[in-house]
Amino acid sequence: MNSRAIKSGEVVEAILAIEAMRPQPRFVLHLGAGDNALVSALRRRRCDGLGVDPASEEADVRGPIGTNQGERVPVGDGVADCVVMLGATTAGLDHAWAEIRRVARPGAHYLLSFGRVPTSAWCAARLTGATVSRRHPFVWGTIHA
Amino acid sequence: MREHAGDIAALQSGIRQRRPAPSGVRLWTADFDHVSLANFYRGRHAFLVLSGPSLLTHDLSKLSRRGILSMGVNNSWTVHRPTLWTCVDTPDRFVDVGWKDPGITKIVPVEHWNSRLRVALGEGRFRQSQFRVADMPGVLMYRRSDTFDHRSFLRADTISWGCATSATDSLGIKGKRSVMLAALGLLHYLGFRQVYLVGADFRMASDCKYAFDEHRSDQAIRHNNVLYESLDRRFHALLPEFAKAGFNVYNCCAESGLTAFPKIAFDEAVERASAECSKPVPTDGWYEPAKEKKR
Numbered sequence: 141m142n143s144r145a146i147k148s149g150e151v152v153e154a155i156l157a158i159e160a161m162r163p164q165p166r167f168v169l170h171l172g173a174g175d176n177a178l179v180s181a182l183r184r185r186r187c188d189g190l191g192v193d194p195a196s197e198e199a200d201v202r203g204p205i206g207t208n209q210g211e212r213v214p215v216g217d218g219v220a221d222c223v224v225m226l227g228a229t230t231a232g233l234d235h236a237w238a239e240i241r242r243v244a245r246p247g248a249h250y251l252l253s254f255g256r257v258p259t260s261a262w263c264a265a266r267l268t269g270a271t272v273s274r275r276h277p278f279v280w281g282t283i284h285a
Numbered sequence: 286m287r288e289h290a291g292d293i294a295a296l297q298s299g300i301r302q303r304r305p306a307p308s309g310v311r312l313w314t315a316d317f318d319h320v321s322l323a324n325f326y327r328g329r330h331a332f333l334v335l336s337g338p339s340l341l342t343h344d345l346s347k348l349s350r351r352g353i354l355s356m357g358v359n360n361s362w363t364v365h366r367p368t369l370w371t372c373v374d375t376p377d378r379f380v381d382v383g384w385k386d387p388g389i390t391k392i393v394p395v396e397h398w399n400s401r402l403r404v405a406l407g408e409g410r411f412r413q414s415q416f417r418v419a420d421m422p423g424v425l426m427y428r429r430s431d432t433f434d435h436r437s438f439l440r441a442d443t444i445s446w447g448c449a450t451s452a453t454d455s456l457g458i459k460g461k462r463s464v465m466l467a468a469l470g471l472l473h474y475l476g477f478r479q480v481y482l483v484g485a486d487f488r489m490a491s492d493c494k495y496a497f498d499e500h501r502s503d504q505a506i507r508h509n510n511v512l513y514e515s516l517d518r519r520f521h522a523l524l525p526e527f528a529k530a531g532f533n534v535y536n537c538c539a540e541s542g543l544t545a546f547p548k549i550a551f552d553e554a555v556e557r558a559s560a561e562c563s564k565p566v567p568t569d570g571w572y573e574p575a576k577e578k579k580r
Contacts, residue, residue: 183309
């Protein structure tokens, strides 16, 4: 995860992607929430959630997001219907993936975006059944138990 | 089962007009389903029933009139049975009869959802109740914020009740939390725009504590009086934000130490709040088909 600011267009695209998910998530966890814009917007659209960020005072929870070795996201097991990480790096996500699986309910969705389109080979190796959008670039799918 | 066609059409029409909620605050049921009740009461009046001894100087039966809604806090529900109620402290501090009353919608910090209640045995003795908050009827839960910033108080996605003991707020005030902040935040979120404070004495003394029997040590009384001063400063700072939001707060306690809000006589507040629903209603003819042209 890099520390870049999340672009508003990216938040809008993420909202659209989350609203298109079936079943619709009711509780979204945003790792690297920045100014909490995504969760804040979701709350006004029939969803709730928590934003976690290691550096932002505006996030709901200030804490690690699992992108470094051994970090634990300050959220309980099996809470989220959808876990979002925008601006991920493949290296950071390699560390964070176990934490994403831990905090997600079985069958939960994930929605990831990268600074650039990740290689299909990288996604295929790690994110079974993921859909890669080349337009955004978002990657999403379902977390299996 | 076939649904009523008119309901389906109206539902679709309503959904097409749906806009994002004006607030990010979401309330959770005891089964952890969440809902937005932003603007639920659409600009109406509410009485906020606090716990000061001046509460007993008013004819509170007037709060049962048509058109009037009250929100209680803490054990003020032992003096007046409100429609809505809220707290911030642990639930076992509040009389269990209120918790069990289905006529009172209780809006409670989500932290307390699994907390046990207490039952009074008499002579100052208590035992733990077999019931928890989530077992009670009419419970909705909200998320609190441990920070206070007067500029964002009405716009935050959580309900502020002041600052954690070690933290300093936007006015330089350290600590100081109160259920009254949470109650006003909730009333604004629910859409009330005229709020009348009852029992907001903002002065405590050893012989003048609450509208109900309750012991307070000298230290606790000093603490409360310091808290009132800090709250008054916060409310003064909030006034421009309240004005921008069209959120008007009046104080029905003539001798109150709270100076931020204009005073109003309790009876006048009752008249204002009940005006919309106070006219006599002839009942004849309401079940006949309407003859007026529908717009």
